[in-house]
Amino acid sequence: MDHSIDNGTPTKRIAAIDLGTNSFHAVIVDIYPDGSFRTIDKLKEMVILAEKGMDNHLSEDAMTRGLDALKRIKFLCDSQQVEEILAFATSAIREADNGGDFIQRMIDEVGIKARAIPGKMEAELIGYAIRHSISLDDEMVLMVDIGGGSVEFIIGNNQEFLYYNSLKLGVARMSAKFVKDDPITKSEIKSLKKHYKSTLKEIAEIMQKHKIKTMIGSSGTMENIGAMIADRTSLTASMTLNELVFQASDFKELYKDFIGLNRDERKNISELDEKRIDIINAGMVLVKYLIKKFNIEKIKISEAALRDGMILNFLKKERPQLDLVANFPAPRKRSIFELLRKCNWPESHSRHVAGMALQLFDEFRKELKLDELDRELLEYASYLHDIGYYISYRKHHKHALYIIRHSDLRGFNEDEINIVANVARYHRRSTPKKRHEFYKKMAKPLRKKVKKLSALLRVADGLDRSHYQNVEDLEIDNQNEKVILHISTIGDPELEIWGAERKSKLFEKVTGKKLEIYAVNINERERTQSSTGNKNKIESV
Numbered sequence: 001m002d003h004s005i006d007n008g009t010p011t012k013r014i015a016a017i018d019l020g021t022n023s024f025h026a027v028i029v030d031i032y033p034d035g036s037f038r039t040i041d042k043l044k045e046m047v048i049l050a051e052k053g054m055d056n057h058l059s060e061d062a063m064t065r066g067l068d069a070l071k072r073i074k075f076l077c078d079s080q081q082v083e084e085i086l087a088f089a090t091s092a093i094r095e096a097d098n099g100g101d102f103i104q105r106m107i108d109e110v111g112i113k114a115r116a117i118p119g120k121m122e123a124e125l126i127g128y129a130i131r132h133s134i135s136l137d138d139e140m141v142l143m144v145d146i147g148g149g150s151v152e153f154i155i156g157n158n159q160e161f162l163y164y165n166s167l168k169l170g171v172a173r174m175s176a177k178f179v180k181d182d183p184i185t186k187s188e189i190k191s192l193k194k195h196y197k198s199t200l201k202e203i204a205e206i207m208q209k210h211k212i213k214t215m216i217g218s219s220g221t222m223e224n225i226g227a228m229i230a231d232r233t234s235l236t237a238s239m240t241l242n243e244l245v246f247q248a249s250d251f252k253e254l255y256k257d258f259i260g261l262n263r264d265e266r267k268n269i270s271e272l273d274e275k276r277i278d279i280i281n282a283g284m285v286l287v288k289y290l291i292k293k294f295n296i297e298k299i300k301i302s303e304a305a306l307r308d309g310m311i312l313n314f315l316k317k318e319r320p321q322l323d324l325v326a327n328f329p330a331p332r333k334r335s336i337f338e339l340l341r342k343c344n345w346p347e348s349h350s351r352h353v354a355g356m357a358l359q360l361f362d363e364f365r366k367e368l369k370l371d372e373l374d375r376e377l378l379e380y381a382s383y384l385h386d387i388g389y390y391i392s393y394r395k396h397h398k399h400a401l402y403i404i405r406h407s408d409l410r411g412f413n414e415d416e417i418n419i420v421a422n423v424a425r426y427h428r429r430s431t432p433k434k435r436h437e438f439y440k441k442m443a444k445p446l447r448k449k450v451k452k453l454s455a456l457l458r459v460a461d462g463l464d465r466s467h468y469q470n471v472e473d474l475e476i477d478n479q480n481e482k483v484i485l486h487i488s489t490i491g492d493p494e495l496e497i498w499g500a501e502r503k504s505k506l507f508e509k510v511t512g513k514k515l516e517i518y519a520v521n522i523n524e525r526e527r528t529q530s531s532t533g534n535k536n537k538i539e540s541v
Helices: 060-079 091-095 099-110 119-133 171-178 186-199 201-210 220-233 248-258 263-267 280-294 306-317 331-342 347-364 372-384 396-405 414-425 444-462 494-502 505-511 522-528
Strands: 012-019 023-031 037-046 084-089 141-146 151-156 161-167 214-218 245-247 298-302 471-478 482-489 514-521 534-537
Touching: 012 060, 012 306, 023 060, 023 306, 037 060, 060 099, 060 494, 084 099, 084 306, 091 099, 119 141, 119 151, 119 161, 119 214, 119 298, 119 306, 141 220, 141 280, 151 201, 161 201, 171 186, 171 280, 186 201, 186 280, 201 280, 214 220, 214 280, 220 245, 220 248, 220 280, 220 298, 245 248, 248 280, 248 298, 331 372, 347 372, 347 444, 347 471, 372 414, 372 444, 396 414, 414 444, 444 494, 444 505, 482 494, 494 514, 505 514
Parallel strands: 012 084, 141 214, 214 298, 482 514
Antiparallel strands: 012 023, 023 037, 141 151, 151 161, 245 298, 471 482, 471 534
């Protein structure tokens, strides 16, 4: 959910972390003078705090998983120069008898102070977030955020909330309590429905009074349901799930086919998060119950959730006043830099990535049968790879493809523009596939080029996962069967190694060599100074 593009320079950078039962979600945003905000980065960590159901106690393993996830989030926040971190703990931590211990360990071991917010406040903030991201009018709607430990229910419209509360109906909790068999049995479904009926009495009265026909669902369970329905009904959801609308009948069709599946069959559904495979059924039964009980006709998905509400709440309380500035200056290069400036590019990160990508290019140029023009196109694709943030963080690689192809770049022919656009697009997520529309349209030699160049860009971008220019020196040891990258870093190298290793498969495929990455601390390097190989101080270009 990204707001405001040309509204001046940002005044403050903050992070909001939602410490949920199933997952920890962090979002980093820039706040603008007019009170809007724009997403800079996101990180989602599945932690499953309630591994054996909600037994009011966090195991040592669960706490370790949570703290490890928070260390990665904190490192990203530090790398992105976040000025303030908001962290709210919800159901699992709120209820655990050792939740206070966990919050104290977060302070001591990670340096993040979390507030355990009451469920009613959580529901209110989620309501604000949904209202901010979905076009509501004066029609009353039911908003439902299905989490692991709790479900937040909000009844309201664009002006007011008639009801908001958090009820202990989360999918992890309900699965532990009611679901023992796989597939789920009819008697288990019956028990769940009976429990939902007794818990939702107060909501039922308001719903019937206002004859509510629309339900808006947020968070992972509802997003997974939306993605599965979009896939079945050919609704468009490749760019975003936000504002995705489907009919109650679409859900009923999905439910009928889905509820009888066993774990292995559920595992084969690509739209279903792996960590939700064992707990999704309780959510399916809840959605079915709500639709039937309240005669819901249509369902909408909101990608905004608690973390967005936290940011809106922050904005309401204090409008920060700090100014940052940005400025920047041949037909090809000029048109590239005009586009970069228009899209408010992350200059330090992009130049740093370009430097490493070109270093890799120079090493593998002959092997990969590439030429000087390819080097130039890789440089431009490296500069442009993150301009999709201009539209939104989500799927920014695809936004980059669109922007580059539609920007009337001067001095380039169509093949060159398509190479730059596709290389930028494949810097993250999927590698080039023939089923991808714009890649498929390219001639075979051009597709080969895109594969080779994006393989280099992916590794280079991974080596600056923190966006902190942590890698100061890169040495490439190019052997017969493997390539070893020795990186010298200013700070901890883990995020960079993790980032590059995650993106190394295409590199290994096009070079036919295994990639290994080793790190050395910069201070240690200065002491030993006796390395061999292609040692280079990275030049930002």
